[in-house]
Every structure is written in C-alpha cells, then in structure tokens.
Amino acid sequence: MSSISELYDVCWEEMRDKLRKWREENYRNSEQIVDVGEELINEHASKLGDDVWIIYEQVMIAALDCSRDDLAWSCLQELKRQFPDSHRVKRLAGMRLEALERYEDANKLYDSILQDDPTNTVTRKRKISILQAQGKSSEAIRELNEYLEQFVGDQEAWHELSELYINEHDYAKAAFCLEELMMTNPHNHLYCEQYAEVKYTQGGLENLELARKYFAQALKLNNRNMRALFGLYMSASHIAASPKVSAKVKKDNVKYAAWATSQISRAYQVRGTQECTLGVFPVRLEDSCHTLLMEPPLL
Amino acid sequence: MAGPELLLDSSIRLWVVLPIVFITFFVGVLRHYITQLIHNDKKVDLQQVSDSQVLLRSRILRENGKYLPKQSFAMRKHYFNNPETGFFKKVKRKVIPKNPMTDPSTLMDMMKGNLTNVLPMILIGGWINWAFSGFVTTKVPFPLTLRFKPMLQRGIELISLDASWVSSASWYFLNVFGLRSMYTLILGQDNAADQSRIMQDQMTGAAMAMPPDPNKAFKSEWESLEIVEHKWALENVEEELMRQDLNFRGLFN
Numbered sequence: 035m036s037s038i039s040e041l042y043d044v045c046w047e048e049m050r051d052k053l054r055k056w057r058e059e060n061y062r063n064s065e066q067i068v069d070v071g072e073e074l075i076n077e078h079a080s081k082l083g084d085d086v087w088i089i090y091e092q093v094m095i096a097a098l099d100c101s102r103d104d105l106a107w108s109c110l111q112e113l114k115r116q117f118p119d120s121h122r123v124k125r126l127a128g129m130r131l132e133a134l135e136r137y138e139d140a141n142k143l144y145d146s147i148l149q150d151d152p153t154n155t156v157t158r159k160r161k162i163s164i165l166q167a168q169g170k171s172s173e174a175i176r177e178l179n180e181y182l183e184q185f186v187g188d189q190e191a192w193h194e195l196s197e198l199y200i201n202e203h204d205y206a207k208a209a210f211c212l213e214e215l216m217m218t219n220p221h222n223h224l225y226c227e228q229y230a231e232v233k234y235t236q237g238g239l240e241n242l243e244l245a246r247k248y249f250a251q252a253l254k255l256n257n258r259n260m261r262a263l264f265g266l267y268m269s270a271s272h273i274a275a276s277p278k279v280s281a282k283v284k285k286d287n288v289k290y291a292a293w294a295t296s297q298i299s300r301a302y303q304v305r306g307t308q309e310c311t312l313g314v315f316p317v318r319l320e321d322s323c324h325t326l327l328m329e330p331p332l333l
Numbered sequence: 334m335a336g337p338e339l340l341l342d343s344s345i346r347l348w349v350v351l352p353i354v355f356i357t358f359f360v361g362v363l364r365h366y367i368t369q370l371i372h373n374d375k376k377v378d379l380q381q382v383s384d385s386q387v388l389l390r391s392r393i394l395r396e397n398g399k400y401l402p403k404q405s406f407a408m409r410k411h412y413f414n415n416p417e418t419g420f421f422k423k424v425k426r427k428v429i430p431k432n433p434m435t436d437p438s439t440l441m442d443m444m445k446g447n448l449t450n451v452l453p454m455i456l457i458g459g460w461i462n463w464a465f466s467g468f469v470t471t472k473v474p475f476p477l478t479l480r481f482k483p484m485l486q487r488g489i490e491l492i493s494l495d496a497s498w499v500s501s502a503s504w505y506f507l508n509v510f511g512l513r514s515m516y517t518l519i520l521g522q523d524n525a526a527d528q529s530r531i532m533q534d535q536m537t538g539a540a541m542a543m544p545p546d547p548n549k550a551f552k553s554e555w556e557s558l559e560i561v562e563h564k565w566a567l568e569n570v571e572e573e574l575m576r577q578d579l580n581f582r583g584l585f586n
Contacts, residue, residue, distance in 0.1 A: 152379050184379065187386040213405045218393055220400045244402055250570045251400075257579040293575050304581050 038073050046078040050085065057092050064099035067092060072105060087116060094126055098133040106130055121147050125157055137164050155185055162194075171198060189218060196228075205236045223255035227262045234269055239276060245269045246290070260301065267294035339498065341469065349465050349501055356461075357508040358515065360453055365520055368449045380426070384547050387420065391554050399566045406563045414558050421555035426547045458505055462487060465501035472497045 038049065049070050056067060071093030079086055094109035110130060113123045124147050131140035141164060147157045158181055165174035178195050182188065196211035212229040219225055230248035233241045246269040252262035273279060274287035391413055398406045413420050469489060477485070477496040485499040 153377050153382055184383045185386055186383075186390045210405070213401050216400055217397045220397045247567045247570055250574045251567055253579065254570060254574050258581060258584040260584075263579070290571055290575070297579050300578065301581055301584065305585050 037077075038070050046074060046081060049074050050082060050089070053089055053092060057088070062099070064096035067096035068100050068102060068105065071096065075109075087113065091122075091126065095129065098129060101133070103130075103134070106133070121151060121154060121157070125160065128157075128160060132160070132164060132167065137168060140164060155181075155188065159191065166198075171202065174198060175202070187218075189215060196232075200232065205232050208232050209236070221255060223252040223259055223262070226252040226255065227259060227265065230262070230265055230269075234265065239273065239278065242269050242273050242276075246273065246287075260298075263294055263297055263301070267291055267298065270294060339469070339472075341471075345468065345470060349470055350504065353461060353465070353470075353501060353505050354508055354512075356457065357505060358512055360457060361509075361512060361516055362520065364449050364453060365516070368445075371445055371449075381547075384426070384550075388550055388554055391421075391558055395558060395561045398561065399564050401563075403563055403565060410558060410561070410563075414555055419555075421551045421558075424551065454509065458502060461505045462500075462502045468500075469494070469498040470501045470504045471499060473499060 039045065044052075053067065053071060053074070055061075056063065061067075071089055074082070074089060075086070075093060082089065090109045090113050094106050094113070097103070097105040097109065107130070110123070110126060113120075113126065117123050124143060128140045128143040128147075131137075131143065141161065144157050144161050144164075147154055162174055162177050162181065165171075165177060175195070175198050178191060178198065182191055182195065185191070192211045192214045196208045196215070199205070199208035199211065209229060209232045212225060212232060215225045216222075216229055226248050230245045230252065233248065234245035246266060249262045249266040249269060252259050253266065256262075270287040270290040274284050274291060279287075394406070394409050394413075398409070401409075411419070414422070416422060466487070467489065469486070472495075475497070479496055482494075482496045485496065485503040486494065487500055487502055489500060
C-alpha cells in the first residue's frame with residue numbers, strides 16, 4: 035500500500051501544514067486526517083518538534099471517529115507519557131471510553147476532572163454529548179440548559195440546543211436559541227436563514243411575516259443564499275394565498291413573490307450559460323421549492 | 334539660550350550608549366522567561382466567569398438588539414431589568430474585599446512581581462550609575478528646565494551645563510521604557526518583559542476578569558439597558574433588498 039507522500043507527491047512539511055489548516059478551520063474529514071497523520075507520526079515524528087503533541091491529539095480524535103482504536107490508544111499513551119497530569123489528556127481518555135461505549139467509566143472520569151476544575155467547559159459539554167449518544171435527549175436538553183445558565187456566552191452550546199429543540203419539534207424554544215446566535219453574530223446570514231426556517235415551520239400569519247423578513251435579511255447579507263431566496267418566495271406566496279390578509283398586504287406579498295421568482299429564473303440562466311459537466315434541467319419552480327423546504331434545516 | 338555644543342568622544346557611543354541598550358534589552362528578555370517559569374496559573378472562580386458572561390450578553394443585547402424581533406428584545410430586556418424578578422435587580426453578589434496583606438496567594442504574586450520587575454531595574458540602574466558615572470552620555474533633542482538637572486545629571490556637578498545633556502543612568506531609564514515595542518516585536522504580545530502592562534489570564538471564551546465589585550457593574554448595566562429602545566433594523570428590509578437584482582457572481586464555481 036503506497037503511502038500518502040508517494041500517492042500525492044507531497045513532502046512532510048506540506049502534510050504538516052495541511053493538518054494545521056484542517057485543525058484551525060475545524061474540518062471533520064477524519065479519514066484523511068488519520069491517513070495523513072498516521073504517516074506523519076510514524077515516519078517523521080522527530081522532525082515535527084513540539085508540533086507532534088497537538089498532531090497526536092488531532093489524529094487521536096480522528097481515529098476515534100474512524101473506529102481505529104489501536105491508533106487512538108497509541109496516541110493516548112504518548113500524550114499520557116508526556117503530560118501525565120493534564121486535564122486535556124484526561125478528557126481525551128474519556129472520549130476514547132465514550133467511543134468504546136463505556137459511558138459510566140467516561141462519566142466518572144469527567145466528574146473527577148470537574149471536581150478539580152469546575153470551570154472546565156469542554157468536559158461539561160462532553161458529559162452532555164454522552165447523554166445525547168445514549169439517546170436521552172430530554173435529559174441532554176435539561177443539562178444543556180443548566181450549562182447555558184452558567185455560561186451564557188457559549189455559542190456552540192446555543193446552536194446545539196437549538197438543534198435538540200428542533201428534533202423535539204419545540205420550535206418556539208429553538209427560535210429563542212437562534213435569536214441568541216443572531217444577536218451575537220448579526221452579520222451571519224446562515225443564522226438568519228435558519229431562524230426564518232424555524233419561524234416558517236411554526237406557521238401562523240405573524241410567524242410567516244417574520245420568516246419572510248428574515249429570509250430577506252439573509253439575502254441582504256449574502257446575495258447568493260439560494261435557500262433563503264426560495265424561502266422568501268414560499269413565505270410570500272403563503273401569506274398572499276392566506277384568506278385573512280388585507281388587500282394591501284396581499285398585493286405586497288404577490289410583488290415580493292414575483293420578484294423572488296424572477297431572481298430564481300435569473301440564477302438558473304446564469305447556471306445554464308456556464309460550462310458544466312452535469313446538465314441543469316430547468317425544473318418546475320413549485321416542485322423544487324417544496325422539496326427543498328421539506329428537508330430539515332441545514333446544520 | 335542654546336549652550337555651547339559639546340563634542341563627545343566617539344568612544345562614548347561605542348562603549349556606553351550601545352552596551353546600555355544591549356544590557357537593557359537582554360535583561361528584559363531574561364525577565365520575561367523567568368516570569369514565565371515562576372508564574373502560577375490563576376485559579377478562576379466559576380461565579381466570576383458566569384457574571385462576566387452575563388454582562389457581555391447584556392451589552393450585546395444593547396448593541397445588536399435591533400436585529401431581533403420586537404417581542405424577543407422585550408422578553409430579554411424584561412429578563413434583565415424587571416423591577417421584581419429581573420436579573421440585575423435580584424442578584425446581589427456577596428463581595429469579599431480581598432485584603433492583599435492577608436490573602437496569601439495575592440501576596441505571593443505581588444512578591445514575585447516585585448522580584449522580577451523592580452529589583453533588576455534597581456540593581457542594574459545602580460550598577461550603571463556607579464560604572465558609567467562622571468560624564469555625559471547623550472543629549473535629549475528637546476530643551477529641559479533646570480529643575481531636571483539634579484535628576485538627569487547625577488554625578489556631574491556643572492552649573493552651566495545645559496539640562497539636555499544627560500548621564501548614563503537616565504539613558505538607561507529611557508531604554509527601559511523605550512524598548513517596550515521591541516519586546517512586542519520579538520516576544521509577541523503579552524510578554525512579561527513589558528513592565529507597563531498588567532498580565533491577564535485568558536479564561537474560557539471571552540470572559541474578562543471581573544471588577545472587584547460585580548454589584549456596581551450590574552447597576553451600571555441595568556441603567557444602560559433601561560434607556561435602550563428597540564428600533565427594528567428589518568423594518569424595510571424587503572424594499573431595500575428588491576431595489577436591485579441579486580448579485581450571483583461566484584455562485585456556481
């Protein structure tokens with residue numbers, strides 16, 4: 035089996051830089067990380083200097099993702115040898131126990147870390163993910179709420195909580211979590227769009243209006259967000275079709291829907307005039323809208 | 334009255350000015366590493382972290398609340414400022430003023446700070462004063478009054494000498510403060526050789542060290558939140574959006 039460096043003709047520095055890029059941008063391509071990292075560790079460990087420890091950590095987590103317990107165990111041993119009293123290494127040991135589904139042992143380990151250092155947020159979040167892995171979503175929600183009461187600023191946690199609520203179909207609370215995210219990141223079009231989708235799913239005239247506004251905001255922040263464009267069309271046409279609205283509102287919404295339609299067909303034209311290997315077939319607009327918005331929200 | 338321009342021996346430049354610069358610089362670097370070695374990790378208090386994050390959230394609500402729907406903004410403002418159940422009204426933290434004399438950890442920190450920062454400065458300043466005394470080292474480019482003379486011209490008892498001519502000790506002190514930006518260049522930000530900055534630990538997320546009185550912080554945050562009004566930024570978003578065609582450049586790359 036040829037190694038990565040032969041296959042892609044890269045030297046070890048390039049592999050190390052690639053690993054760093056993946057680490058900094060939070061990629062989750064675990065199989066690639068395992069391949070590249072394993073070779074880097076086995077062949078070039080001495081040349082890496084102090085970088086080797088963080089690469090061990092990165093490769094270990096990727097190995098857990100790919101069920102490579104042998105590799106994970108060897109990485110953990112190296113780290114334990116170098117940093118015997120470290121909370122971070124203990125947490126990695128806990129993650130390995132989680133991967134082996136030994137949840138009680140993992141919980142005990144995490145509790146011991148938290149006794150020592152009650153502000154260790156990463157460990158608390160691992161405990162919550164154990165609950166999620168065991169399928170106990172209501173308890174996970176409760177624990178996550180308690181966590182967020184203390185650490186109100188943790189955006190990752192707010193996002194996770196909104197997903198949990200969406201899975202439980204508790205859209206009002208999911209909307210609250212997404213509002214927190216929108217507040218802290220007002221220029222992120224994805225949060226606006228997700229919020230609009232939740233509002234659209236909740237239904238009701240007010241929520242549809244809010245959904246339409248936030249779809250428009252998402253489009254304003256990023257003109258190329260096609261999902262938001264379709265969402266704008268859907269919410270506007272639903273409001274226009276509703277019997278309870280006044281004539282003026284109906285007229286406005288028909289105008290918005292028409293504008294959205296024209297933009298969508300423009301986008302398809304732009305696509306059609308470009309060179310592409312897959313053909314793009316002009317689908318009926320209503321069909322594509324319906325299928326797109328029936329899917330659960332992205333992320 | 335511009336005094337007579339003195340011509341200094343060029344060996345002063347070689348053997349006094351430059352060595353003092355090097356000595357100051359290397360002592361600073363040494364101080365940085367020694368401080369890192371004997372530095373203790375500050376234990377963070379859960380309550381403090383939590384409070385600082387709450388204050389941050391309230392501040393963000395004030396700044397970005399206009400992106401939320403009116404109802405949500407009102408709900409959050411109510412949570413913070415409600416006269417009976419609002420967070421800032423209800424929560425009173427017990428403040429124990431940390432007496433620096435009796436609290437052992439802060440005493441240790443103070444001692445370490447003194448040891449690494451003040452002591453070397455005094456020692457080296459004194460040594461330079463003793464070793465390089467009796468002559469002027471350099472001239473500061475701006476005129477000084479006579480009051481500065483005894484301070485800057487220690488060891489040189491000349492009444493007629495312009496106060497701009499300074500001794501080596503003052504050149505040393507000039508260096509101590511002037512090399513600050515050099516340290517930032519070489520040791521990166523947050524370096525311990527920089528005497529004029531206070532070291533702060535980075536805690537979880539964006540939490541900052543709490544001011545010693547959280548109650549005061551809560552009160553001021555309450556006041557600022559009271560006066561904020563909600564002006565919805567999305568009032569006319571559709572009209573603004575539809576003024577022009579969407580820009581699809583780069584969509585299908």
